[in-house]
Every structure is written in structure tokens, then in C-alpha cells.
Amino acid sequence: MLSQHPPRLDRRISGLNDRWRFPREPYLGDLLGLSQLSRATGVDIDNELKIMDRLHIPQLQKILTGAIKTKPKHGTVADVTLDCMGFKWELHQPQLFHSGTLTKLYIFALSQKNTDPLKELEKLLRAESPKEQPKMSPVKKITISLKINDPLVTKTAFATALKSLYTNETEVHMEDVLGVLASANILQFPTLFKKCVSLMKDGISPCTIQTYYLAACKYKEELLITACEKWLEMNLVPLIGKQIYLRTVPQELLQKVLKSHRLFTFSEFDLLKTTLYWVYLQLNLRLQSIPIYEAVLAFFNSFPKKCPFLERELGQKFLPVFHCLRLHGITKSKDLEDIKYINFFPEARIVRILANHYRSLESGGDMFHVKDLSTQAIRFGLLINQENKIYSEMIGVYGFFFEIKGIKHGDSSYSFYMQRIKYSDTNLPTIVYERSPVSLRQERLVKYEIRAQSLVDGNWQEFSTNTLTQKFGLIKSTSKSHTLKIETVGNPIFVTFAFLFPVS
Structure with a gap:
């Protein structure tokens, strides 16, 4: 067998001095050698520092922050001056090592003074020994400069960030959290x-959703992006859809x-109304309050009838939004009639929807045009809070009538189900069956899913029946769906009943 030899030191010339280095570990924090190499060969030191930053700065931070006390001694003179945003911030070396950027700037400044930066850092570590009581800072006072081009950074926010270098208990005010982030x-x-991200996740609201989401995208913070998306999934229709912040x-x-x-x-119609409001607010930026629905309809109806709104130059950019809607779920x-009245959608799409409705009615409710439950199902929802014990809504689709129901059993126990109702039931509201067809089929095959979602301690809980297929009849034993039972302390609870009628 061949004997394995230890890594051989390789002599490399950097300027006027010889520096011993392992060939597979370039520079290894040797700032003096790096500076000499830059001057002797004309190599761009900034590019080399990027390599150094990626490979060694995190290790150096870990060593220094672990070896040096967290807080400076009382009366200790600041030994680093940070020139930034028109101010000169007085800092101490032990604290700036919590920041990767300041660590890099500090070590680079040491190398520029043609001194051995590691030797200077050793002085700092020795000064922390209780045996020595130096009267002055053991290292030379150094000035570092930082240019900031990010418009989100304010002087107050930057000061808060620097203060956090000294203590983990720094309070971050919500009005400054974007700048601190x-x-x-x-x-x-x-x-x-991470602290700012946590605060922002808990602070998502109609007035912050835009700025928080854009900041999350800018800094590629996936946790915050997901939190914004999830919050809007639940609150788009019931909350923000009724406020001017929808814009x-x-x-x-x-x-x-x-x-x-x-x-x-x-x-599905409530979702359409929300998106119509959103477009209306994009086109009427001077509005400071949400208008009534009739005003929105009148606005879109005011355009010439020769061309539907989404085919106009003004409306084409909104086409992708309305391609996401399930207009076939509006029955x-x-x-x-409202959809046709406003002359908003291309005529071909309206004709296709009406033709599909006619075919389904003619076939006893079979939805030939709908296949996938997760992307095409018709959705109805209940918003459950702590005010009532029973929540109920009557719905009708293609002549079949259902009651979707939620029952609160205790402080944290709930059950949800859907039940078929006879068209002649006296409890059926007039608004449900008025101008609605009535199916005489005794049984109807239904594919459905009941989902419930609630926010608990910053995390979303999700419950589901998963996809089920069942024949719904008019007698008691066949009229009721599977019951979704959950335990949660979340408030409110967002419950969705999604279903379609397979061909049967």
C-alpha cells in the first residue's frame, strides 16, 4: 500500500515577503499576504475579499464573538468609527463582529494599514483577560465606511440595528420594522x-400586506413570502376585499x-366581485374609500359596447387575473346577468359558460366540463367565529339544493357537514330557489371535500375530509355528507365546501 503523506506546505511569493500557505486553503485569513499579493500582481482585492468573506468570515465571527465578552466594559472607549448615512457611529470591536459586513470592513481596514490584522485581533483577545487592565484600547482606533443605497433604510432604523449589536433585547417598533429588516x-x-421577519409575519394586515410582500421578495425571504400568500388566501374576500387597501x-x-x-x-361570485373591485381601484387611484357594487358595474358598463373591457388596450394587462377565476361556478x-351587463369578458367565454350550464341542466346536473376537484370545484364558504354556535347557509346548483353547516360544540370543538335539502322544504330561502331550476332526480352523485383552516400562535392549522364521492338522496340516511370534526382554538375558522357533479 502507498503511504499517505500529510498535506505539503507550498511556498508562494506575495510581494516582498514569503508566506507559507496550504495550497488547498488560499489566504486563510492572511490579510497581509492578500494585500501584498494585490499590490505585486495587480489582482483586484475586492474580488479576493468576496472569496475570503464566503469562506472565512463566518468562522472568524464565531471565534471572536465566542472569545470576547458580549458587552463592553463600563467606560470603555469606542475603538471603531463607522462613517455611514452622514453620521459617525462609535462602536466597539466585540460588538461589530456580530455583523458580517462590519467584520469584513474592519479586517479590510486593518489590512490597508499594512499591519498584521491577526496580530491586532490577538491583542484584543488578550485585553479581555481579567489579569490585564489596560487603560486604553489595545488596538488602534480605526474608521470604516459603509455606503447604503437601499431606500428602505432610515437613520432611525439603522440606529436600532446598531443598538441590537449590543443587546438581544432591543425593541423594534412596527413602524420601523421594514427599515430595520x-x-x-x-x-x-x-x-x-430573523427577529424582524417574525414580527412582520405576526403583523400582516390590510395596510401592510403590500410592503411586507415586496420586501420579502426583495430579500428572498421565503418564510415571509409564504406567510403573506397564506394570509391573503384567507382574507382576500372577507376582509381586504371590503377595504381601500385592496388596491x-x-x-x-x-x-x-x-x-x-x-x-x-x-x-365564486364573491371572488369575481372582489377582482372587479381590484381592477376598478387600479383605474381610479384618487378614490379614498371603497365604492358600492353598483358603481363598479356602472363604471365598466360605461365603456363603448363594441369591445369588451378585457379586449381593450386598457384591460389586456388584467387578463391573467381573470383566467384564474372559476366562472363556471357562477350559476x-x-x-x-350582471356579468353580461358590464360587457367585461370576451363574448366567446360567456357563450361557452352558458352553453356548459345548458348542457349540465339538460343532463341532470352532470358537469361534463369539470374534471379536477382541486382546480375546478365550485366553492362555498363559512366564516366561523366565537359569536354563534350554529352557522348555516343554503345553496343551489343546477336544481340541487344543499345546506352547508358548522356547529360549535365547546370552547375548541367544531363539526362541519353538508346536507341535501328538498326543493319544497319550507326552510329554503326564496333567494336560493327564486328563478332557479329544480331537479327531480332522487339521487345525485357528488365529489366533494370539506376543509377548515385557522391561525394558532402564528401557524396555520389545516383540516380536511380529503376527496370523497357520495350519492346524495332525499331521505335522511343518504342526504348528509361525511362530517369533518376538528379541535382548534383558532379564531376565526375558514371553512370551505368544494364540490362538483361527476357524470353519472
Whole structure:
């Protein structure tokens, strides 16, 4: 067998001095050798520092922050001056090592002074020994400069970020959290960055959804992106859809949410109304309050009838949004009349929807045009809070009538189910069967899923029956669906009943 030899040291010449290095570990924090090499060969030191930053700065931070006390001694003079944003910030070396950016700037400044940076750092470590009581800082006072081009960073937010270098208990105010997040990103201060992300996840609201989502995309923070998407999936229709903040939702985010199978809505028509409001607000930026629905209809109906809105130059950019909607799930005649009245959709699409409705009615409810439950099902929803014990809604599709129901059994126990109702039932509201066809079929095959979602301690809980297929009859033993039973302390609870009628 061949004997294995230890790695051989390789002599490399850097400027006027010889530096011993392992060939597979270039520079290894040797800033003096790096500086000499730059001057002797003309190599761009910035590029070399990027390599050094990637390979060694995190290790150096770990060593220094572990060996040096967290807080400076009382009366200790600041030995680093940070020139940034028109201010000179006085810092101490032990604290700046929590920041990857400041660590890099500090070591680079040491190398520029043609001194051995590692030797200077050794002085700092020796100064922390209790046996020595130096009266002055053991290393030379150094000035470092940092240029910030991020418009999110304010002086107040940057000051908060620098304060966090000294203590983990720094309070971050919600009005400054975006700036502090941006500052933490620039400083490469992961602890503070994660703290800001956690605060923002808990602070998502109609007035912050836009800025938080755009910041999450800018800094590629997937946890915050997901949190914004999930929050909007639940609150688009019941909450933000009724506020002027609907205007601020970015189109990219809106399209993602509309495609999600977890999206909550009271009905497909309610979702359409919300998207119509969104377009209306994009085109009327001076409005400061949400208009009534009739005003939105009148606005779109005011365009010349020769061309539908989505085929106009003004409306073509909104086409991808409305491709995400399940317009086939709108079956009420009055709602269909509203859609035709506003001259919003291309005529071919309206004709296709009406033709599919006619074919389904002629075939006893069979939905030939719908195959996939997760992407094409008709959805109805119940919003459950702590106010009532029973929640109920009557719905009708192609002459079949159902009651969707939620019951609160205790402080945290709930059950949800759907039940077929006879068209002659006296409890059936007039608004449900008015101008609606009536099917005389005794049984109807239904593919369905009941889902419930609630937010508990910042995490979403999801419950589901999974996909079920069942024949619904008119007698008691066959009229009721599977019951979804859950235990949760979340409030509110978003419950979705999604179903379609397979060909039978």
C-alpha cells in the first residue's frame, strides 16, 4: 500500500515577503499576504475579499464573538468609527463582529494599514483577560465606511440595528420594522433579520400586506413570502376585499392567491366581485374609500359596447387575473346577468359558460366540463367565529339544493357537514330557489371535500375530509355528507365546501 503523506506546505511569493500557505486553503485569513499579493500582481482585492468573506468570515465571527465578552466594559472607549448615512457611529470591536459586513470592513481596514490584522485581533483577545487592565484600547482606533443605497433604510432604523449589536433585547417598533429588516440585511446580521421577519409575519394586515410582500421578495425571504400568500388566501374576500387597501395588492401576488386551492371565498361570485373591485381601484387611484357594487358595474358598463373591457388596450394587462377565476361556478341567473351587463369578458367565454350550464341542466346536473376537484370545484364558504354556535347557509346548483353547516360544540370543538335539502322544504330561502331550476332526480352523485383552516400562535392549522364521492338522496340516511370534526382554538375558522357533479 502507498503511504499517505500529510498535506505539503507550498511556498508562494506575495510581494516582498514569503508566506507559507496550504495550497488547498488560499489566504486563510492572511490579510497581509492578500494585500501584498494585490499590490505585486495587480489582482483586484475586492474580488479576493468576496472569496475570503464566503469562506472565512463566518468562522472568524464565531471565534471572536465566542472569545470576547458580549458587552463592553463600563467606560470603555469606542475603538471603531463607522462613517455611514452622514453620521459617525462609535462602536466597539466585540460588538461589530456580530455583523458580517462590519467584520469584513474592519479586517479590510486593518489590512490597508499594512499591519498584521491577526496580530491586532490577538491583542484584543488578550485585553479581555481579567489579569490585564489596560487603560486604553489595545488596538488602534480605526474608521470604516459603509455606503447604503437601499431606500428602505432610515437613520432611525439603522440606529436600532446598531443598538441590537449590543443587546438581544432591543425593541423594534412596527413602524420601523421594514427599515430595520433592510439594515439587518445590509449588515449581514442574521439574528436581527430573523427577529424582524417574525414580527412582520405576526403583523400582516390590510395596510401592510403590500410592503411586507415586496420586501420579502426583495430579500428572498421565503418564510415571509409564504406567510403573506397564506394570509391573503384567507382574507382576500372577507376582509381586504371590503377595504381601500385592496388596491395595494400586487398583481403577481393576487394571481398566485387566486390559483391556490386553499383560497377561501363565500362563493365564486364573491371572488369575481372582489377582482372587479381590484381592477376598478387600479383605474381610479384618487378614490379614498371603497365604492358600492353598483358603481363598479356602472363604471365598466360605461365603456363603448363594441369591445369588451378585457379586449381593450386598457384591460389586456388584467387578463391573467381573470383566467384564474372559476366562472363556471357562477350559476345564479341574476349573477350571470350582471356579468353580461358590464360587457367585461370576451363574448366567446360567456357563450361557452352558458352553453356548459345548458348542457349540465339538460343532463341532470352532470358537469361534463369539470374534471379536477382541486382546480375546478365550485366553492362555498363559512366564516366561523366565537359569536354563534350554529352557522348555516343554503345553496343551489343546477336544481340541487344543499345546506352547508358548522356547529360549535365547546370552547375548541367544531363539526362541519353538508346536507341535501328538498326543493319544497319550507326552510329554503326564496333567494336560493327564486328563478332557479329544480331537479327531480332522487339521487345525485357528488365529489366533494370539506376543509377548515385557522391561525394558532402564528401557524396555520389545516383540516380536511380529503376527496370523497357520495350519492346524495332525499331521505335522511343518504342526504348528509361525511362530517369533518376538528379541535382548534383558532379564531376565526375558514371553512370551505368544494364540490362538483361527476357524470353519472
